[in-house]
Amino acid sequence: MSIMEYNGGSVIAMVGKDCVAIASDLRLGSQALGISSNFQRIFPVTDRVYVGLPGLATDVTTLRERFRYRVNMYTIKEEREIEPETFAHLVSSTLYQHRFGPYFIEPVMAGLSKTPSGGFKPFIAATDLIGCLNFAKDFVVAGTASAKLFGVAEGLWEPDLEAEDLFETISQTLLNAVDRDAYSGWGAIVHVITKDKIITRTLKGRMD
């Protein structure tokens, strides 16, 4: 029994053409016993950055509150919104501050970063529970179904997917991966971030 698998849950993020997507299941359990089928673990950071926090549920809430505080302080001091790259380093340093008594969370971030020409560039990243950053070009996964997510994502993902196609790809990847994991599932939520809007959809999943 690992503390990382105590509550269950998984998150995945994918890059598309001028868009990114982040998705998670909605289960909260106490080991094999399901407690809730509506536990949100993806949170908006700014209008263009989202963070997913799979792992121990108490730390999901604690870290969410911590990140909200630190991002608010950044916004006030800098008088501008935080860029996804900067936020990724904020997450990393917050976690590394607890190197020898960590929060049991492996965050996944997705967002669009501003380019000097005024456009937007897709950005995704993930870290381990002590803040080691992984900047991937295609997709990142974390949580109890991470091994399954890697397999399905490797098979379904392709470069330069448009927003609607990316939504379909990430949804199918998540739903099929969590069906092979007893600790994840019970519905899912997907956010697709494009330059002018965010598409949020709640998916029905197998309830077993």
Place this chain on the structure above:
Amino acid sequence: METSFALTGKGYVIVAADTTAIRSIVKMQIDQDKIKELSPHLLMAYSGEPGDTVQFAEYVERNIRLYQIRNLYPLRPAAAASWIRRSIAETLRTRNAYSVNLLLGGYDTSSHTPNLYWIDYMGTVVEVPFAAHGYGSYFALSLLDRYHDPEASLEEGLATLKRCIDEVSKRLVVDPGKYKVKVVDKDGIREVEI
């Protein structure tokens, strides 16, 4: 074998907890009240490590009362849940963590909705339509999946609760014995006999 249940219905929350105080293999008391009335519209059922439970419940009770005295209005259920969660989470990684599991049921007098929060000893909080703690949860949650109705009247809600209690008495190795049942709705808190 401590067990507690709670469920929401149309404009109310029912909270129930067994009344047995156990130490080792001995029943020490059979009429203990494990549901605190935190404010006029807020109930909290507590279970867990003996000692921690009463200590923590009284700490919460006094602080919620203090807030009401200072601000004239009591905390709403969501705010109370956040404050209680923080109290647990802040002590979690210390040597004096509270081993207390809670069910927080309240009626929000501003939004006119019943709220129920499932809180465990680590500080996990989730809002749920129905919840249970202890060994009883393994039997009751599947029953509640089948019979819970958010639009049910109080009589129907109490009938569903009765099903849960009967099932636990029937299937659990040790019968938890009698239960105390409290209801919170727009009129406040009252105890119900089942």
